[in-house]
Amino acid sequence: MNDPVIVSVARTPIGKAARGSFNITHGADLSGHAAEHAVARAGIDPALIEDSIWGCGYPQGVTGRNIARQAVIRAGLPVSIAGTTVNRFCASGLQAIAMGGHMIAAEGAKAVLVGGVESISGVQPPPDEAPNKWIMEHKPDLYLPMIDTADNVAARYGISRAAQDALGYQSQMRTAEAQEAGRFDAEIAPMTVTMAKKDKETGEVTHHEVTIAQDECNRPSTTLEALQGLKPVRQGENKFVTAGNASQLSDGAAALVMMDAKEAERAGVEPLGRFRGFAVAGCEPDEMGIGPVFAVPRLLERAGLTVDDIDLWELNEAFASQALYCRDTLGIDNDKMNVSGGSISVGHPFGMTGARMAGHLMFEGKRRGAKLGVVTMCVGGGQGAAGLFEIF
Template sequence: MTQAVIVSTARTGLAKAHRGSLNKTHGAEIGGHVIKAAVDRAGIAPDLLEDCVIGCGFPEGATGRNIARQCAIRAGLPVSVGGMTVNRFCASGLQAIATAAHAITSEGATAIIAGGVESISLTQPPPVDAKDDWIMAHKPEIYMPMIETADIVAQRYGISRAAQDAYALRSQTRIAAAQDAGLFADEIVAMETVMAQKNRETGEISDVETVLDKDECNRPGTTLDGLEKLDPVRGPDQYVTAGNASQLSDGAAALVLMDADTAAHEGIEPLGAFKGFAVAGCEPDEMGIGPVFAVPRLLKRHGLTVEDIDLWELNEAFASQALYCRDTLGIPDERCNVNGGSISIGHPFGMTGARMTGHLLLEGRRRGAKLGVVTMCIGGGMGAAGLFEIF
């Protein structure tokens, strides 16, 4: 049976949306940068690639016009390499990996680049907010802002503000420790950019040359006292604050997937293998709990239990939903987001699933893990989960 293996991964540092190093950089340049790095790291001839599958949460504006094809061209890949943009909101990067793997295992593709890109800085707020009249009359919750659904999850399932703040501190602490230990250095490829910087006193905006070579969203000095003092975004009787939710950010990640036999023939040692992917729907007004439906479906297909999984990457869109999913699924805390997650590092929607997959494989190697799962909630009421074998 044909097996799809992952032979390299590369990503940008995560930059603060609107205020960070990528706030003027077109999506094609961000994505092209990591694609080129991933191909270089794989050590394969670019013409071996058949397609470029890139996930994007908001494929419009500077990430529109089939951004995957643009990224492939920007990376200098041969024009013979195709390009396909996929959208499953926050799971777009993970969906791109699954799509690429399925092309290898089912269609006989030799090698495909997969990943995700997001430029919140250049696409938000969206230019048009069109809603379907029938959906508005019958299921308007599908259009709910995600922050509202996170508050609903907290209220409906009794997840306290204190628990959410404690979880946020956990994420910040783990990311800071991982940064200090250099655990992201083998993922990030430095990128020279020109950012727009606003003078706080004069309001003047100027262009500043900079190098993005690390994640810039987290706050290492975060304290529980500081988190507790933050006001809830939606009012005093709510839960989500700027401290216990993922912040808006820009970035891209790419991975090279290959047929296992081809990789062996080329003398390439894989990082791991794609084993499976599953999605599931849930009520849109509690979209954050999607993983509690997708994960069991994935594990059942492979005859596995939660206890069989050595390492988990559970996206932290909000502390309320991350806590609910972790505890409902029974994921041991010591195996879940061991180096922190999106609450601290940031969440470029379409990129995050690809980032988490690359990190799962590299961290899994360091820990001697064998099986890992990447899972996340999805706007509109869904969950997605991917299973990986770590080599």
């Protein structure tokens, strides 16, 4: 079998959904921008790339019609590169990486472009929701809003509001520190777009050209006291989720170029890391956030590793309640997890996040001298996904 390695990473900054810089930017523009820069950074002949595999949480609207193929065309890449879009909700970008790795390892592909994209601004509220009648009668929790599943996890497993707010604050502070130190700069490709602004008093909408060069969702000036003062989104007993301890709705795209290690060597390309494995698992839909506690052990067992063997963890912070449960149940060292903050502060464009975290793992892992890293996600509908990476 061939040896899949990651040779380049590029992503857009992350914009606030609806109110941010990408609020009228098409999904093909987001994914095309990331793709163009990832291929340019790889420094390879684009004709070597066989396929474009992209994850998207809502592959419809401005991210519909096979956004993976659109990314190729929008990036100005050769039409010989095919494209397919994959959906595993929040783990879609990580799933795309796994599929790219499998194409190289099992099918002998020389190079594959992989990534993830989400334009929540362009698809919310979801236009194509059509719940199945039988499922609604027999397993309605499959359609349960994610906020409710997060509250369920907190109540069921005793995750206090105080602990959730503390994780939210930690995420904000870690992201602020990383941003100030420029630790995201190597992965971000700044982008100039047109943004729509609405006057609150008159309702007039105007358009402005803006250049976004860093993530715009985090709040570096926030305080723990401010987070503790926020009201839960849901009202009533055992309601914990607030705007401060949950991930933000946001827009963005991330791309990676993967190659066979021998092909990369022939091309004179120095890899950033290696894709080592991928595992998924299912769990009850009404507590979907705990999925990683089932996927991670399966991943590590296959690789002959333990939690303590992993130097760096990127565990998606969809909600503080589920991130805390997964961290503590798996026994992950807090100092090794989300060291630059997570989705609570950075933002969470659903299909992008897994690819973003894998890319950040390459750069931050090298900076820290880490050798092994895991990216793990909870997934809507009751799933967990986890990917193992070797960092060079």
